[in-house]
Amino acid sequence: MLELQWKQDGLTGVIVRIRACFTLAGLLTLAACDDPQNAQSQTMVVPPPPVVTVVAIRRDEVPIFAEMPGRTSAFQTAEVRPQIGGLIQERMFTEGEEIKAGQQLYQIDPAPYQASLNSAEAALARAEAAVALAESNANRARNLTRTRVMSERDLDTAEATLRQANADVRSAEASVEAARINVAYTRVLSPIDGRTGRSSVTAGALVTANQTAALLTIIRLDPIYVDLTQPSARLLQQQRAIASGALRRDTADQAPARLLLEDGSEYPRPGELQFSEVIVDRGTGSITLRAIFPNPEGTLMPGMFVRARVEEGVTDRALLVPQQAVMRTPRGEASAFVVNAQGVVEARILTTERAIGTNWLVTDGIQQGERVIVEGVQRVRPGGTVKATETTMQALNERNDNANQAARPRVGG
Template sequence: MIGQSYDCARIRPVERSGLLSVRPGRLPVLGIGAALLLLTACQETGGQGGSSAQGAPSAPPQGVTAVILHPHPVPVVTELPGRVTAFQTAEVRPQVGGVIRDRLFTEGQPVTAGQPLYQIDPASYQAALNSAIAAQQKAEAATASAQLTVNRYQPLAKEKAVSQQDLDTAIATLRQGQADVAAAKANVETARINLEYTKVRSPISGRTGRSSVTPGALVTAGQTTSMVTVTQLDPIYVDVTQPSSALLGLRRDLAAGRIQGAAAGQAEVRLVLEDGREYDRPGTLQFSEVTVDQTTSSVTLRAVFPNPDGLLMPGMYVREKLRQATDPNAFLVPQQAVSRNSHGQAIVQVIKADGSAEARPVTTDRTQGSKWVVTDGLSDGDRVVVEGLQKIRPGVKLAATDLTEEQFDQRAVAALPSSTQPAR
């Protein structure tokens, strides 16, 4: 038997009447001692093979990229829909009646305050002024004659050369003449004003709209239809509505000290235009309504923006980014680092001290650019996985490449197409 090899897989030990036997036809009949020795050797061999399979080396650490986060003062920005409103609007109407002789402006072009827009035929008003001037001169002449009479009667009355009644009459005539002169002067001024009104002037500086009248048209004083509308576009207003519930929440956070309010007159406002681009000139919040609209439960906020190029036009729909306060201890987490669990709660993978990852729930308040503003769930110095999330398994060690927030931002900018990278 020594020196021979046997196939252990073919040996089937069975218990039969207390004796160990081997399936016939496979191996020669062996002694009981030899059979036991052979079975023991096979069992030892099988045991060593099992322990070898179970003792396989563990997987190497998985490579991921993490960002080391720190709290930052983050502005509390509210994005609200709104409409552009003109800073000033003037509907030009005639103050005297007549026929339009000339239009003195080009439609759609800017005009200045006091610039003539229309010329109404002034002939009748010039004649009225001349008549008023003549009436004034007549009254002044009569008054001068009455004054001479009074001057002559006063010494004669002292000498009893004329009666006191004659003197009193002369004085009354003088005073009546002086009143006539004053009335004549007023009539002259009125005629002069009406003549001036034949030049229809712009009451404000701005841009003209369409003219509703043409030369030859008859207009009347106080008519309901305006001749043209002048709109001031620089600066310009943007009116937005904010839900009263959001305003209450903001005030609660301010009162609790969780955020810091913007100083009066310094609340910065940005605009996003209808095509998705951001308006390049910031505005300031001017005022907030003191009442809530009962139909919409919202409060109207008004901001003023510079508009030298006339890009903003009344009636345009915009979205306003209103900076109402500042959160002094918020975290900016890249959006790709935030996922959702089965309950819909936002989570991030934070690398622990032993090198494994921990799924930590966080509170996301809003987005700022390509990052989430996280207000709860993170601590200063936390390492949050941003690349390689699919490699994370429970208990698996991670080989993390740590980046600062600045380094991550630089990498993100470098990955953008050259046409979209910010100018340096």
């Protein structure tokens, strides 16, 4: 009996202790529920506003360029043909060399033309002798007519003979001049400065006057033309911009131009626009503009495809927004985030006209002095508050250039 009583007392004590633990836990839970401020501090932490970098948009004076495709063409081209027929005795140049105007290229056999010149000179001497005789007869006839020894009719005949002899002299002089010209034509000369191409004949070839096939083509490459094409609609926009004052051009026609070559490199020498045609091509709806570029090294050759950047004018109303700040909406519209004076983010839809370097030329959607987010865009949302750190366009460009150079692979590293 005593042992059974002891067991019952021990079990009762254990039950009492368990109940006491549950009671304490419940009291602690109720105490926590009764303190809502402490519960919110443990479950909700307010994050600080994101830090972003902004650039204040300024209105700058910016040159506006238009990029156009084009092809190069020679400044001068001369197809050399013989002006007389004969046998080529000698070729007097090296194919591909630079030559000067007046330099001899070929020698045609002059013998038959020299003989014709000698014959013409003899005919001239005979005509001059006939003039002397006719003049003497005319003078004698005048004296005899005064003394009534010779009739007036005989005097008229003598004077007519004199006039005919003088005419024969002039005709003989013209024949001599023509013969001299033909002799000179046996020396085929270069009409222009330039570079020679392939010769189509060699010594011993027989050529004819004004033949269809050219003996040689000479091309002058310095300077060189670049024929560009521009849509007529773009030309109308440019004219309206100049008329409204949005675009200012200092020179009427000779706008400066730069060239981009086929390999993507920039041609080092600047050129200028010479003129634009006044006829629109019906097939392409474009007009042709001609620019001229110096080419002393002969880098540019006729027929090369190039792209030219021609200065249309200067605008002092340009609002430039960095390209890294501009995004695209699902509808394809350009947009950017702007931080207002209260530090709140606003979304803007922009109207972009063209890219200028690493910036967009914006015509609508943003105002001068507004701050656009250029770094930290992925951490913001419209209506949110941010902590803005302002930088300048120049500092941003320098930072981007340094980052690009650091990202390039090192040669040999």
